[in-house]
Amino acid sequence: MRHKRTLVLLVVLVAVVTASATAPLAAAGSVAVGSSADAAQSAGTDHAQSHSQSQPLPDAQPTLTQEAVSCEYPLELTDATGETITLEEAPDSVVALQASDAQTMYEIGAEDRLDGMPYTDATSGLDRGDRVDISDGWEVNHEQVIATDPDLVLAANTTQAEDIETLRDEADFTVYHFSEAESVDDVRENVQTTGALVDECDGADDTVDWMDDQLEIVETALEDTDRPLAYYTMDEEGTTAGTETFVGDILSTAGLENVAAEAGITGYERINAETVVDADPEWVVYSDDREEPPIPDAATEITAVEEDNVIAVDANRLNQPAPQVVLAVTSIVEEIHPEAYEEASAELEGSTASDDDGADDGDGDADDDSIPGFGVTAALAAVLAALGIGARLR
DSSP states (O other), X not given: OOOOOOHHHHHHHHHHHHHTTTSOOOOOOOOOOBOOOTTTTSTTSTTHHHHHHOOOOOOOOOBOOHHHHTTOSSEEEEOTTSOEXXXXXXXXXXXXOSXXXXXXXXXXXXXXXXXXXXXXXXXXXXXXXXXXEOEETTEEOHHHHHHHOOSEEEEOTTSOHHHHHIIIIISOOOEEEOBOOOSHHHHHHHHHHHHHHTTOHHHHHHHHHHHHHXXXXXXXXXXXXXXXXXXXXXXXXXEEEOBSSHHHHHHHHTTOEEHHHHTTOBSEEEOOHXXXXXXXXXXXXXXXXXXXXOOOGGGOOSHHHHTTOEEEEOHHHHSXXXXXXXXXXXXXXXXXXXXXXXXXXXXXXXXXXXXXXXXXXXXXXXXXXXXXXXXXXXXXXXXXXXXXXXXXXX
């Protein structure tokens, strides 16, 4: 590993732990991690083809240990293939095989150790710098991954089994293969898992907190509203998202009833146009990588189309199981319930400002939003320890 922990960091850590010994410990438990609908939920997205061609994985249950939650090494985790991987030290070089892996690395602030990633539309908004492009069209370029020589390879569930086998068994890399993400909760867990794997737990926690803030706005905005019926359309052939799908969970989280779910559709399947017309949804949702909503001709005589109630959602947010999926949810809520969303957003901002003011009132009481075990006293002790040791080392 290229970056070693210094004596100063160890002393600071000891000071923090000692000062916070009486603080409550965060509960740790099994986490079923997920990553990937990686664009599989939308025709025309980067990984839709690879998802449909990927081989099913063993029904393994990935778990996180207390060490993982604390970003402590050596770290041992079991992934979706049932493979148990061990990291003796925090990885300095990471390759992300799919867009959602790369997006998550950036969101948690771990992009400084990301040396390889796919160059696709879904990563075009990231500052790629001089990172190696490990993609070859729809495929993973094994040679490029091998040339990068990473300490860790992150593989969202859309990654094909052959790629995992080649990089793990033949190239002898440490590969973590995520479970399929079927919900926003799975994405949250994926963020935590990624943070643990790459030694960025604080960044992962901050990202999850931000996600939760956005979802709190949504929950507040939807408190006194109806749940309108919506039709999610993927193509002119009628493919849609039913239950047990990533997009289906997004629709539900955004306060919508799903035509496909009510029709008994599970997964991604075609829905009969007559079923859509009979249901007469009030809204149509589609990803914005299409210029127009791809509604089958036979299903155009519905209220949503007649009243132009169509919502184009950012494809990279809707189809990538990464933190910004919550912005796909908020964009839907903001379109359907603009006033309620605005009020809820202002309410959260006001609450946050109030909490910030309370933190500066000097009353010494622990704030509910403070990090467990890291109060003002502990922080001061850590800083003083660092300054003292640093001075002696110079």
